[in-house]
Amino acid sequence: MRSKLPTIKDIAKELNVSVSTVSRALRGMPEINEETRKRIVKYSEEIDYQPNMVATSLVKRNSHLIGVLVPNMDYFFATAVKGIDEAAMEAGYTVVISQSNESYGREVANTQRLMNSQVEGLIVSLSRETQNVEHFKRVQRKQSPLVFFDRDFPGLEGSKVLLNNELGAETAVSHLIDQGCRRIAYLGGQANLAISNSREKGYTEALKKAGLEIKSEYIIHGEFEKESAYNNMLDLLQLAEPPDAIFAMGDRMALGAYKAIKEKGLRIPEDIAIVGFNDEPIMSMVSPSISSVAQPAFEMGKMAARLFIEQLNSQEGYKNRLETFVPHLMIRESSMKIK
Amino acid sequence: MRSKLPTIKDIAKELNVSVSTVSRALRGMPEINEETRKRIVKYSEEIDYQPNMVATSLVKRNSHLIGVLVPNMDYFFATAVKGIDEAAMEAGYTVVISQSNESYGREVANTQRLMNSQVEGLIVSLSRETQNVEHFKRVQRKQSPLVFFDRDFPGLEGSKVLLNNELGAETAVSHLIDQGCRRIAYLGGQANLAISNSREKGYTEALKKAGLEIKSEYIIHGEFEKESAYNNMLDLLQLAEPPDAIFAMGDRMALGAYKAIKEKGLRIPEDIAIVGFNDEPIMSMVSPSISSVAQPAFEMGKMAARLFIEQLNSQEGYKNRLETFVPHLMIRESSMKIK
């Protein structure tokens, strides 16, 4: 279906003026007679004329579309996307979102698809599976802006908006130490994940600074899901010296540990304190509420969009930028031993 | 930045053939000499030629872009969008997402923005504030496909993908009755909201069928947020005959009630049972876990995209379609009084 829409040609014909006059009038160029401009504007509104952005894009060589590729739409990414959207909108850009579902294959496919969908460049957060970033080379060869956020990878080239994960972890663990915890365990992700490693580093740093021993049996590399953390927590509870605090690299994992601890009849935070990472809404909804390291997701998204547009408007020889954000610890019941 | 990209013209010049030959070869048209096609394909790959979709869109008069407008990115919509994306991708379409943040003003603005961004039509879920749907008339005048999902409004014209909310509510309340509950309260939204009313209707239906009295003090019209439900629940507990079960029109509200009940030292489900609506992940994560009515979000999204594409490919005189989905009750600890 879809019938033919009116174009500036139709307007020109109807009003006996040239297309250029119509074009100029509609775009409010100065050199137009006020009379004719009014006639043109009036008639355009009558027939509900809408400019065809595709044609404009072709001439101007831009689509004003930004491709966004995220692993999923959990709270963090949904919020970040809102930030991207807001900044993009302000600058007159529209966002095309695509989810990789944490799958490398889909990430590659979606990268292609987005680039073929007229987007002017990409804002990307890598999938958890991604261990190869060749598919982005194409984007760069095209000289298109490429901004990564939240997730990094060795050898990745492009502007980046990252969180100081190490600092976040260190802050969280130091807080647990301040609360009197001495046997703090780390529930982390697979050993090759950049984010997990940064947070682990922050964890060990905090322990070192406090002069506490780093015990390998307190450092767990598991899956991201709740179930995995639940099982790992049960194992931790079997230790001769079970931990008196848990720092989890993600809220899902924190919730798994939380469940295991509760089921064993132990008290939170009295017996075992917990701090998670991401500050998902659920953390404040459960009882006792759970402390968590919050990321400025919205701000990070905004910044990503800003870097994108900056690069778009830049001249030859743009240098990739790196913006690092500082996380903020949300202290809740699960880690408040000292009232 | 952004340098000039190679076009079929460049390829034609380099290979001493005409642009039409290149165009045909690249799109695998049959009437091309196998020799020349190989030369062309080979060279195109060498210089990493990427077709300019903007130009193609202009000629073909389609952008293969679907505009999606959702109120937010909570679990339901995130999942629905995944469904839309999947079906769209299969059909060669790309999705442009925009969030209204439950604001009428943003909905209107985003509708305009999307339509100006070359999308071929819209898949929309209304914002909670929306009480006027004039802004969609424009889309329809353009003969563009318009599909609404999840949220309806009187007088709204377009294809629709809805949930049988009444049935969902009735199922939930009947289940509570089966579990022995007799004083069931309904935590609903503002009185002018279609979804809230449908669910309220299901609630009263179930009571009627069981021959139970419908008490107005058990029917609450509040806000969607947890806090509002929390306060309303506290009020309910003050009644001479407090309810022995809560059916909430949304999970957030269920969580608010949940919190109030727990704080008052009452047991769930023994003293008061709870059923929510939406089946957000959190419902299975808390303890006791909370029953909830699940919507087939992914399938609903897929269907919306299918209707969209169907309409796009249809001839003159397409009739709007209505697809209704059946919800499914997830029974969990919060409503299992009979083991």
Next chain:
DNA sequence: TTGTACGCGTTATCAT
């Protein structure tokens, strides 16, 4: 099988 020429809707350049 291949080439020529025009059109898609708009903007930009150069005249008038």
Next chain:
DNA sequence: ATGATAACGCGTACAA
């Protein structure tokens, strides 16, 4: 102040 015309990159009748 306005008009004619050539782009933008690609697809496609029509010709050859």
